[in-house]
Amino acid sequence: MIIKTDQNQIQSYLTDAANYKGYCEAVYFPENEEELIEIVKKANSDKKRITVAGNGTGLTGARVPEGGIVIATGKLNRILEINPAGKYAVVQTGVVMSDFKKSVNEKNLFYPPDPTEQNCYIGATVATNASGAKTFKYGPTRNFVNGLHIILPDGEKLVLERGRHFANGYDIKLETVSGKTIKCKLPGYEMPRTKHTAGYYCKRNMDVIDLFIGSEGTLGIITQIKLKLLPKPEEIISAVAFFRNESNALDFISESRELSYRSRKHNTEKNINAMGLEFFDGNSLNFLKQDFPKLPETSAAVWFEQDCRAENKNEILEKWINLLSKHNADLDKSWIAETGKDQKEFHEFRHAISSKVNEYITRNNFRKIGTDTAVPHDKFKEFYYYSKRLVEETGIDYVAYGHFGNSHLHLNMLPKNEAEFETAKKLYGKILKKAVELKGTISAEHGIGKLKRNYLLEMFGEENIRKMAQLKKCIDPDLILGIGNLFEERFFYQ
Numbered sequence: 159m160i161i162k163t164d165q166n167q168i169q170s171y172l173t174d175a176a177n178y179k180g181y182c183e184a185v186y187f188p189e190n191e192e193e194l195i196e197i198v199k200k201a202n203s204d205k206k207r208i209t210v211a212g213n214g215t216g217l218t219g220a221r222v223p224e225g226g227i228v229i230a231t232g233k234l235n236r237i238l239e240i241n242p243a244g245k246y247a248v249v250q251t252g253v254v255m256s257d258f259k260k261s262v263n264e265k266n267l268f269y270p271p272d273p274t275e276q277n278c279y280i281g282a283t284v285a286t287n288a289s290g291a292k293t294f295k296y297g298p299t300r301n302f303v304n305g306l307h308i309i310l311p312d313g314e315k316l317v318l319e320r321g322r323h324f325a326n327g328y329d330i331k332l333e334t335v336s337g338k339t340i341k342c343k344l345p346g347y348e349m350p351r352t353k354h355t356a357g358y359y360c361k362r363n364m365d366v367i368d369l370f371i372g373s374e375g376t377l378g379i380i381t382q383i384k385l386k387l388l389p390k391p392e393e394i395i396s397a398v399a400f401f402r403n404e405s406n407a408l409d410f411i412s413e414s415r416e417l418s419y420r421s422r423k424h425n426t427e428k429n430i431n432a433m434g435l436e437f438f439d440g441n442s443l444n445f446l447k448q449d450f451p452k453l454p455e456t457s458a459a460v461w462f463e464q465d466c467r468a469e470n471k472n473e474i475l476e477k478w479i480n481l482l483s484k485h486n487a488d489l490d491k492s493w494i495a496e497t498g499k500d501q502k503e504f505h506e507f508r509h510a511i512s513s514k515v516n517e518y519i520t521r522n523n524f525r526k527i528g529t530d531t532a533v534p535h536d537k538f539k540e541f542y543y544y545s546k547r548l549v550e551e552t553g554i555d556y557v558a559y560g561h562f563g564n565s566h567l568h569l570n571m572l573p574k575n576e577a578e579f580e581t582a583k584k585l586y587g588k589i590l591k592k593a594v595e596l597k598g599t600i601s602a603e604h605g606i607g608k609l610k611r612n613y614l615l616e617m618f619g620e621e622n623i624r625k626m627a628q629l630k631k632c633i634d635p636d637l638i639l640g641i642g643n644l645f646e647e648r649f650f651y652q
């Protein structure tokens with residue numbers, strides 16, 4: 159097993175895509191589960207802290223260590239099985255998403271969770287309950303996780319299969335492979351009904367596997383995952399539509415959403431039923447102009463996708479075109495994918511906006527100030543205009559885009575200097591507060607990590623954060639794993 163202690167060689171493990179910076183003594187690269195268990199047991203007996211690292215594309219500082227050691231999961235990277243008959247796959251944690259998708263595709267299968275950044279590890283997407291464009295139809299990563307192998311902070315191994323272990327009310331009992339039993343209490347709070355991944359998942363009588371999904375490397379180290387797969391869609395309709403008027407684009411999304419819900423309710427295959435509904439405001443389009451010179455001068459764009467049967471494709475496409483006309487889309491300039499290559503390009507177009515923002519932030523040496531908020535659909539427009547207005551009043555540059563099918567806004571501020579950065583932080587706080595007021599969430603997909611823990615406190619309140627800390631302490635009594643993620647350490651001692 160490789161262990162690196164030379165600080166020059168471990169720099170990449172001391173940061174992530176949000177440009178949050180940390181420090182540690184050493185990075186360990188286990189090549190199998192046994193080695194990983196050995197590291198965890200030793201760290202536990204030495205009371206040394208562990209931070210688990212995926213591929214560092216996280217946007218919250220969650221994988222950035224604040225002391226202790228890092229366990230890098232990149233060498234646990236084997237796809238163990240893809241089973242077309244059973245429609246499932248078994249993978250090690252460090253498999254890269256794009257490699258996994260390619261292998262699944264070759265077997266004529268489909269794995270819908272698709273974070274815009276495909277360079278992430280599958281285990282980390284489970285740890286963050288990642289989402290993507292297709293979450294609008296298929297839900298987040300959670301919906302596709304059917305089994306987990308987890309190494310607990312004391313080195314004990316836990317094997318969980320969906321449908322086998324349930325909480326009794328808010329009481330859970332974990333039984334490890336060696337027979338150790340751990341009894342804990344779930345925090346018992348209500349989660350928002352929007353798309354949401356902030357803090358521990360908690361529902362009365364819930365499946366215990368859901369506690370570990372989205373727990374951001376604080377409760378255990380995932381080593382192996384069983385994922386549900388679907389048959390590969392026969393056809394995908396994919397288009398980027400341009401609108402001269404932003405409110406037309408928002409109305410188009412609202413109506414597409416309603417029509418999609420109706421199709422799902424009535425199980426119809428010939429109507430509009432979007433897989434993804436992604437929005438870009440005019441600032442985002444201007445920001446991308448240099449990289450995509452064929453972008454027309456316009457106020458907003460919507461990238462939508464629908465999976466369908468070949469026999470229905472033309473009929474559905476016609477319905478989309480009628481809907482676009484109804485909402486005054488600029489049909490002549492809009493892009494409709496004719497080939498798989500076009501579809502890939504649209505995905506790259508969507509990826510470009512997120513990665514260009516991250517590049518800007520890193521180049522200027524700021525930390526990312528971008529919202530990951532979702533609110534109930536009927537409150538979305540109010541929230542969207544509130545957020546934009548707030549930023550526009552200060553003159554700070556920004557881009558607004560996101561998974562609007564899920565009423566999920568990424569508003570990224572682009573400060574030009576330290577003073578603007580400080581103002582942006584204040585605005586960010588106000589926007590998150592508004593999302594909570596509207597019964598939404600401060601994080602719909604990126605999680606909390608270290609950057610957003612103060613906002614998690616605002617969202618859930620001291621009492622619930624203390625309950626989260628007690629749950630964490632019950633599973634990790636020596637406070638070894640992922641310390642600093644979700645909440646501050648002081649909550650362990652209150």
Ligand SMILES: Cc1cc2nc3c(=O)[nH]c(=O)nc-3n(C[C@H](O)[C@H](O)[C@H](O)COP(=O)(O)OP(=O)(O)OC[C@H]3O[C@@H](n4cnc5c(N)ncnc54)[C@H](O)[C@@H]3O)c2cc1C
Nearest residue numbers: 212213214215216220274275278279282285288289375380
């Ligand atoms: C351009 C860009 C676009 C993005 N778009 C999206 C998007 O659309 N949707 C979305 O959800 N996210 C998105 N992200 C965020 C990021 O890609 C996801 O959070 C992803 O899940 C992180 O994966 P990673 O391998 O880089 O993990 P890291 O950043 O290295 O780690 C993330 C967290 O997972 C934990 N972790 C990693 N492996 C394990 C393990 N084996 N066991 C326990 N905990 C573990 C870490 O401790 C940390 O808490 C985007 C990021 C970028 C840069």
